[in-house]
Amino acid sequence: MTGPAILLLLAGLGAIAWVSARARAMRLQTAARASGRRDAVHSLPGYHGWYVALWTLVPAGIFLAVWANVAPGLVTESVLSSPAAQSLPADDFSRSAILGEARAIAVGAQAGAFNPLSQGLVEPYKDAIGKYGMAGATLAIVLAFAGGAYAFTRVRPDFRTRTRVERLVMATLLIASLLAIITTLGIVASLLWESFRFFSMVSPIDFLFGIKWSPQSAALGYGNDDAFGAVPLFWGTIFIGAIIAMIVAIPLGLMSAIYLTQYASPTVRKWMKPTLEMLAGVPTVVYGYFAALTIAPALRDFAVKIGIHGASSESALAAGLVMGVMIIPFVSSMADDSIAAVPQSMRDGSLAMGATTSETISRVLIPAALPGVVGGVLLAVSRAIGETMIVVMAAGLAANLTLNPFASVTTVTTQIVQLLTGDQEFDSAKTLAAFALGLVLFIVTLLLNIVALRVVKKYREAYE
Amino acid sequence: MSATPTVPKRLPTDWKSDAMRKRIARRYAAERRFKLAGLLAVGLSAAFLAFLLFSMLGNGLRGFTRTEIAVQVDFPASPLLLDPNAITDQALANANLPMVTGAVVKKALGADAEEWVSPTAWTVLRDRIKADPRILGRIETIKLPASTAIDLAAKSQGSPDAEAAVNRLSKARLISTGFNWGFLTLSDGTDPTQVGIWGAFKGTLLTMLVTLALSFPVGVATAVYLEEYARKNWMTDVIEVSINNLAAVPSIIFGLLGLSIFLNVLHLPRSASLVGGMTLALMTMPVIVIAGRNAIKSVPPSIRDAALGVGASPVQVVFHHVLPLALPGILTGTIIGMARALGETAPLLMIGMRAFIATPPGGITDPATVLPVQIFLWSDEVSKGFVEKTSAAIIVLLVFLLAMNGLAIYLRNKFERRW
Numbered sequence: 083m084t085g086p087a088i089l090l091l092l093a094g095l096g097a098i099a100w101v102s103a104r105a106r107a108m109r110l111q112t113a114a115r116a117s118g119r120r121d122a123v124h125s126l127p128g129y130h131g132w133y134v135a136l137w138t139l140v141p142a143g144i145f146l147a148v149w150a151n152v153a154p155g156l157v158t159e160s161v162l163s164s165p166a167a168q169s170l171p172a173d174d175f176s177r178s179a180i181l182g183e184a185r186a187i188a189v190g191a192q193a194g195a196f197n198p199l200s201q202g203l204v205e206p207y208k209d210a211i212g213k214y215g216m217a218g219a220t221l222a223i224v225l226a227f228a229g230g231a232y233a234f235t236r237v238r239p240d241f242r243t244r245t246r247v248e249r250l251v252m253a254t255l256l257i258a259s260l261l262a263i264i265t266t267l268g269i270v271a272s273l274l275w276e277s278f279r280f281f282s283m284v285s286p287i288d289f290l291f292g293i294k295w296s297p298q299s300a301a302l303g304y305g306n307d308d309a310f311g312a313v314p315l316f317w318g319t320i321f322i323g324a325i326i327a328m329i330v331a332i333p334l335g336l337m338s339a340i341y342l343t344q345y346a347s348p349t350v351r352k353w354m355k356p357t358l359e360m361l362a363g364v365p366t367v368v369y370g371y372f373a374a375l376t377i378a379p380a381l382r383d384f385a386v387k388i389g390i391h392g393a394s395s396e397s398a399l400a401a402g403l404v405m406g407v408m409i410i411p412f413v414s415s416m417a418d419d420s421i422a423a424v425p426q427s428m429r430d431g432s433l434a435m436g437a438t439t440s441e442t443i444s445r446v447l448i449p450a451a452l453p454g455v456v457g458g459v460l461l462a463v464s465r466a467i468g469e470t471m472i473v474v475m476a477a478g479l480a481a482n483l484t485l486n487p488f489a490s491v492t493t494v495t496t497q498i499v500q501l502l503t504g505d506q507e508f509d510s511a512k513t514l515a516a517f518a519l520g521l522v523l524f525i526v527t528l529l530l531n532i533v534a535l536r537v538v539k540k541y542r543e544a545y546e
Numbered sequence: 547m548s549a550t551p552t553v554p555k556r557l558p559t560d561w562k563s564d565a566m567r568k569r570i571a572r573r574y575a576a577e578r579r580f581k582l583a584g585l586l587a588v589g590l591s592a593a594f595l596a597f598l599l600f601s602m603l604g605n606g607l608r609g610f611t612r613t614e615i616a617v618q619v620d621f622p623a624s625p626l627l628l629d630p631n632a633i634t635d636q637a638l639a640n641a642n643l644p645m646v647t648g649a650v651v652k653k654a655l656g657a658d659a660e661e662w663v664s665p666t667a668w669t670v671l672r673d674r675i676k677a678d679p680r681i682l683g684r685i686e687t688i689k690l691p692a693s694t695a696i697d698l699a700a701k702s703q704g705s706p707d708a709e710a711a712v713n714r715l716s717k718a719r720l721i722s723t724g725f726n727w728g729f730l731t732l733s734d735g736t737d738p739t740q741v742g743i744w745g746a747f748k749g750t751l752l753t754m755l756v757t758l759a760l761s762f763p764v765g766v767a768t769a770v771y772l773e774e775y776a777r778k779n780w781m782t783d784v785i786e787v788s789i790n791n792l793a794a795v796p797s798i799i800f801g802l803l804g805l806s807i808f809l810n811v812l813h814l815p816r817s818a819s820l821v822g823g824m825t826l827a828l829m830t831m832p833v834i835v836i837a838g839r840n841a842i843k844s845v846p847p848s849i850r851d852a853a854l855g856v857g858a859s860p861v862q863v864v865f866h867h868v869l870p871l872a873l874p875g876i877l878t879g880t881i882i883g884m885a886r887a888l889g890e891t892a893p894l895l896m897i898g899m900r901a902f903i904a905t906p907p908g909g910i911t912d913p914a915t916v917l918p919v920q921i922f923l924w925s926d927e928v929s930k931g932f933v934e935k936t937s938a939a940i941i942v943l944l945v946f947l948l949a950m951n952g953l954a955i956y957l958r959n960k961f962e963r964r965w
Contacts, residue, residue: 244859248859248860248861251861252775255768255770255771255775256771258763258764258771259776259785261764261768261831262768262831262835263785263788265788265792265803265828266791266792269795269800269802269803272803272806273799273802276806333587334587334590334591336587337583337584337586337588338584338587338591340584341584341585341587341588344584345584354588354592357592358588358595360595361595363885363889364595364598364944364947365888365889365890365891365918365943365947366889366892367918367922367925368598368602368943368944369598370922371922371925371936371937371940372598372602374925375933407591407594438573438576439577439580440576440579440580440581441576441577443580444580461794464794467796468795468799469796470796470797470798470891471891471892471918471922474922475922475925495892498802498896499798499892499895502895502896503900517802517806520799523796523798524796527794527796528794531790531791531794535790
């Protein structure tokens with residue numbers, strides 16, 4: 083019996099259980115009420131329906147989930163013990179290739195065999211799959227009936243079904259919220275584990291403080307440990323994400339926020355605010371394409387014209403500029419919030435003393451809102467250094483330690499993408515280096531966020 | 547006894563004096579400059595957005611059109627050995643149509659014309675013959691798709707040779723521009739005149755379905771638990787901290803997680819929408835949780851109290867009263883989260899969705915690609931014909947994002963209630 087058929091059958095059984103249990107509960111409750119024992123009725127009939135349906139479905143479902151993981155092993159075992167399997171080669175690789183092919187033919191995913199040995203195994207495979215499939219299906223249905231029957235006998239007017247069903251609902255909610263912890267743990271565990279393997283090949287000191295990055299030569303076997311010095315990547319990331327992008331984003335974002343909150347008419351504000359927020363909604367791959375296709379060539383031509391050496395068509399400036407534009411809405415919305423949180427009395431006091439609006443803004447509002455603005459900028463930086471597509475498409479691959487914004491630099495995220503695409507072997511330092519870079523990125527963004535949130539929180543408390 | 551300090555006598559400020567007038571003028575000028583700087587900042591940001599959109603539109607609209615060359619096909623005289631009464635797929639496959647098409651084009655337009663039509667132009671002939679086998683007995687003028695070189699030249703971006711050919715063709719009124727249906731129905735390919743977004747689009751749909759199916763129930767359940775039931779203890783704190791952190795983790799880290807857990811530990815199929823959807827679901831879930839909590843928080847406590855007062859259980863209060871009232875807010879947050887997932891590229895590159903895939907996926911475990919990744923792949927192509935295809939794909943993606951955000955705004959305006 084196939085998987086979907088079993089699931090359909092179980093769903094049908096569940097529906098029948100729900101309907102019949104509900105009908106029985108209704109009948110019993112009407113009878114109980116008619117005999118004058120009103121207080122003997124506890125739960126609504128629907129809850130009885132759910133109770134029996136859940137008892138029908140949940141044990142059988144859990145069994146099927148376990149069975150789906152156990153059965154393939156059992157099938158393989160029984161095939162291996164069949165007479166046709168005695169002629170299999172001893173080495174694991176070709177053996178599993180033959181077994182895989184035989185299984186593919188048996189389930190109909192493949193038409194014919196390349197290896198004559200696997201043809202002989204098709205029949206045992208078909209038999210074993212059929213046998214264990216049938217066994218699993220039978221057991222699941224027996225479990226469903228057993229569970230349903232047990233629950234059905236407990237349907238009584240005074241049975242506290244609602245409590246039991248709600249307990250399951252609560253358990254489901256709790257499990258769902260635990261998924262967030264599991265995901266976080268999964269991220270930390272996978273990054274730590276792969277980084278640990280990387281650092282057993284390359285020393286952490288060399289990785290964090292080395293200034294030469296060329297993983298390709300190390301992978302090809304003529305490199306040395308120096309090839310994994312990540313300082314140029316850290317510099318490139320900071321140069322693009324924390325310097326160039328912020329030089330664009332902080333003035334534009336801050337001034338936009340000031341203009342829109344302090345000067346603009348309500349109509350202008352109503353239209354311009356969503357327009358600026360659209361900048362944050364444009365997919366990063368679009369920004370990357372725009373930077374690579376339009377901005378970067380223009381900047382290179384400009385640099386060549388004014389006579390700068392080493393101008394590259396994959397300049398740090400192109401990626402940084404476009405990234406800065408993407409970040410504008412983050413800075414401006416954080417600045418907006420923190421300026422709005424400055425008490426009105428401070429503003430009124432300044433204006434009453436005769437200060438102009440701009441003097442009030444730059445001498446009173448901004449200093450008062452500064453912690454919030456700084457927090458917003460830190461969040462923006464953490465966002466910028468984790469940004470991938472813009473730098474992959476517009477920044478280069480050359481790991482340079484340079485201050486020239488027209489030269490090519492590379493970033494942590496660019497190198498992660500570069501190292502993990504193409505052929506992957508999970509025991510080479512080249513592939514594992516990506517996880518070490520990911521770990522550094524994860525820790526830095528996390529710290530930036532914690533600091534930023536703390537700064538913002540402290541500042542909010544100051545005015546509350 | 548201390549003497550009272552003597553205050554030096556101070557004359558009232560003479561606001562009419564020259565020094566004061568100058569000072570006030572200077573301060574007002576600074577005020578105007580400041581205001582102008584603000585206006586400039588807003589203007590620059592908006593101008594950048596406009597520039598971006600217009601440059602995509604300018605490049606991309608051409609990607610939706612294709613150049614066609616009218617070729618007179620003399621079927622009876624062509625070296626085509628087909629029996630009009632027995633047209634089968636097998637017979638058409640054996641008829642060596644690519645060679646025949648080349649010969650036909652040469653005969654109609656001259657010796658060097660074979661290069662002018664797309665390498666896949668023969669499929670047009672095949673489809674015409676299949677649709678109406680009697681065409682084999684006639685002379686017919688058929689519009690064939692032009693090759694990349696001619697296509698670019700007709701859009702005045704080509705090489706001098708191709709420009710000359712286009713001039714000759716347009717003098718003879720043989721060249722025309724038509725809507726490129728192939729762009730919407732085909733998948734990835736190597737020849738820019740014969741690529742389309744259907745494969746990537748279908749992959750996007752499947753991936754988004756998986757993402758929605760996983761992240762929506764889990765996200766809503768988490769939001770309900772944290773907002774309505776969770777007791778204030780260390781576990782709740784850990785859950786909250788994890789969710790806030792997950793919302794701030796760079797997307798590429800989720801890709802690394804997908805690679806090392808879903809692919810290397812669980813051995814799920816590489817490049818599949820299933821794994822892509824699972825990875826994006828982990829990213830989208832915190833967004834839904836945060837939006838859901840805000841929506842649930844905005845439902846007034848009086849509704850809960852009233853429901854509890856008439857005897858509803860805590861679970862009934864939430865599922866019968868609070869959730870239906872919070873649903874518009876939750877849906878808005880979900881759509882915004884899905885829109886973000888729709889534009890996401892980096893984590894999908896990590897799990898191998900950058901492979902060249904020329905057939906649309908049939909299910910969630912088939913190798914697939916998605917629109918943003920397709921854009922990334924095309925942007926890497928050397929052939930100049932891909933520029934307009936990339937921009938056209940970007941237009942499709944942006945239209946989708948705009949539609950989703952529009953839907954979110956509509957839902958918010960229509961169903962939002964203020965208590």
